Amino acid sequence: MDLLKTLVDKGLRRELPTRDEALAVLATSDDDLLDVVAAAGRVRREWFGRRVKLNYLVNLKSGLCPEDCSYCSQRLGSTAGILKYTWLDAEEASKAAAAGLAGGAKRVCLVASGRGPTDRDVDRVSKTIEAIKADHEDVEVCACLGLLSEGQAERLRAAGADAYNHNLNTSKATYGEITTTHTYADRVDTVQRAQGAGLSACSGLIAGMGESDEDLVDVVFSLRELDPDSVPVNFLIPFEGTPLAREWNLTPQRALRILAMVRFVCPDVEVRLAGGREVHLRTLQPLALHLVNSIFLGDYLTSEGQAGQADLEMIADAGFEVEGAGTTTLPAHRADVPAGGCGGHGSAEDSGAPAHACGSGASGGCGPCGGADAEPEVPAAREAGEARTDLVAVRRRGAGTDVAPNA
Numbered sequence: 001m002d003l004l005k006t007l008v009d010k011g012l013r014r015e016l017p018t019r020d021e022a023l024a025v026l027a028t029s030d031d032d033l034l035d036v037v038a039a040a041g042r043v044r045r046e047w048f049g050r051r052v053k054l055n056y057l058v059n060l061k062s063g064l065c066p067e068d069c070s071y072c073s074q075r076l077g078s079t080a081g082i083l084k085y086t087w088l089d090a091e092e093a094s095k096a097a098a099a100g101l102a103g104g105a106k107r108v109c110l111v112a113s114g115r116g117p118t119d120r121d122v123d124r125v126s127k128t129i130e131a132i133k134a135d136h137e138d139v140e141v142c143a144c145l146g147l148l149s150e151g152q153a154e155r156l157r158a159a160g161a162d163a164y165n166h167n168l169n170t171s172k173a174t175y176g177e178i179t180t181t182h183t184y185a186d187r188v189d190t191v192q193r194a195q196g197a198g199l200s201a202c203s204g205l206i207a208g209m210g211e212s213d214e215d216l217v218d219v220v221f222s223l224r225e226l227d228p229d230s231v232p233v234n235f236l237i238p239f240e241g242t243p244l245a246r247e248w249n250l251t252p253q254r255a256l257r258i259l260a261m262v263r264f265v266c267p268d269v270e271v272r273l274a275g276g277r278e279v280h281l282r283t284l285q286p287l288a289l290h291l292v293n294s295i296f297l298g299d300y301l302t303s304e305g306q307a308g309q310a311d312l313e314m315i316a317d318a319g320f321e322v323e324g325a326g327t328t329t330l331p332a333h334r335a336d337v338p339a340g341g342c343g344g345h346g347s348a349e350d351s352g353a354p355a356h357a358c359g360s361g362a363s364g365g366c367g368p369c370g371g372a373d374a375e376p377e378v379p380a381a382r383e384a385g386e387a388r389t390d391l392v393a394v395r396r397r398g399a400g401t402d403v404a405p406n407a
């Protein structure tokens with residue numbers, strides 16, 4: 001297919017595809033799916049080999065958020081039966097992080113629900129970062145605390161944070177339909193504050209909220225312009241008790257096409273398969289490893305994920321390897337730039353863009369939380385708009401509980 005040859009050539013040169021080319025990837029048929037995966041896989045291997053970076057979410061503060069992000073189980077008015085607790089202290093958070101690191105995670109993502117941190121919250125998280133780094137010298141720590149105010153990114157950086165996550169989530173044009181309590185511009189501002197403080201920016205999207213192909217391309221092109229180092233791709237976990245509980249409109253094939261499109265637009269960026277992979281990709285999860293170079297290990301913020309051991313076995317069975325602490329995730333041309341970005345620096349063309357919905361979307365992050373069930377049972381037939389409580393399991397273990405995590 002000429003389209004795929006063109007996209008591979010551009011990806012190997014770190015050149016931005018056209019919007020039409022990105023849209024064409026989303027429009028390919030299921031018959032062409034393996035060709036699309038193979039083509040994007042060539043680009044993935046060029047920049048990241050067969051390495052898979054593991055990330056581990058620690059939900060420092062769960063639920064009770066005053067914001068109204070429609071996708072989020074922690075939102076104002078959510079009746080989802082999630083865990084609700086206020087700030088874990090440094091020792092509790094460090095213990096939770098240790099479980100993920102023992103499972104092979106290289107990065108710990110410290111997430112808290114809420115519009116954004118107070119200066120006192122930044123102090124708390126700073127102590128937690130210091131505690132984790134005292135015990136684990138090589139760990140990467142990413143904070144995801146919502147909208148940042150003046151000076152907060154710098155304080156987190158000074159405390160040892162390596163990265164900050166804030167997702168754009170969806171296109172600028174449709175952002176107001178998803179959230180009314182803050183704006184797309186607020187999200188862009190926070191990502192830029194993080195970059196300005198020398199933090200590695202992490203910003204991504206949530207697919208499956210009813211958006212069009214054009215919206216998806218818009219948000220990914222915006223991310224490329226904003227130039228984060230990592231782009232988490234979440235697939236909506238439609239939690240009962242949230243406004244998007246009936247948005248079951250992704251297939252495993254579409255999820256793979258979306259990931260391929262993101263890889264072509266952001267060829268040399270850490271593309272992370274985030275919340276919803278178990279729910280929407282199901283048995284096709286291993287194919288996604290040919291597209292992304294990063295995943296979350298174990299559970300998400302408010303929902304259960306596949307067991308950490310199952311993640312490790314999937315990676316090995318698919319012929320990939322877990323990225324070790326001694327390896328730099330990003331290609332050299334990006335790793336040398338403190339706050340590099342999506343596809344960008346020095347590439348032939350930089351287009352480029354403007355999240356608490358933190359992201360880790362994983363339904364995470366302040367995230368749009370969501371996650372999935374360990375080994376979901378998939379009914380033979382399902383109807384659009386039907387609730388799928390069989391696929392979404394609320395997290396009842398790990399951080400904030402007395403039960404061991406599944407990392």
Ligand code: SF4
Nearest residue numbers: 065069072356357366
């Ligand atoms: S995504 Fe973050 S800001 Fe939005 S409702 Fe959820 S916890 Fe609150």
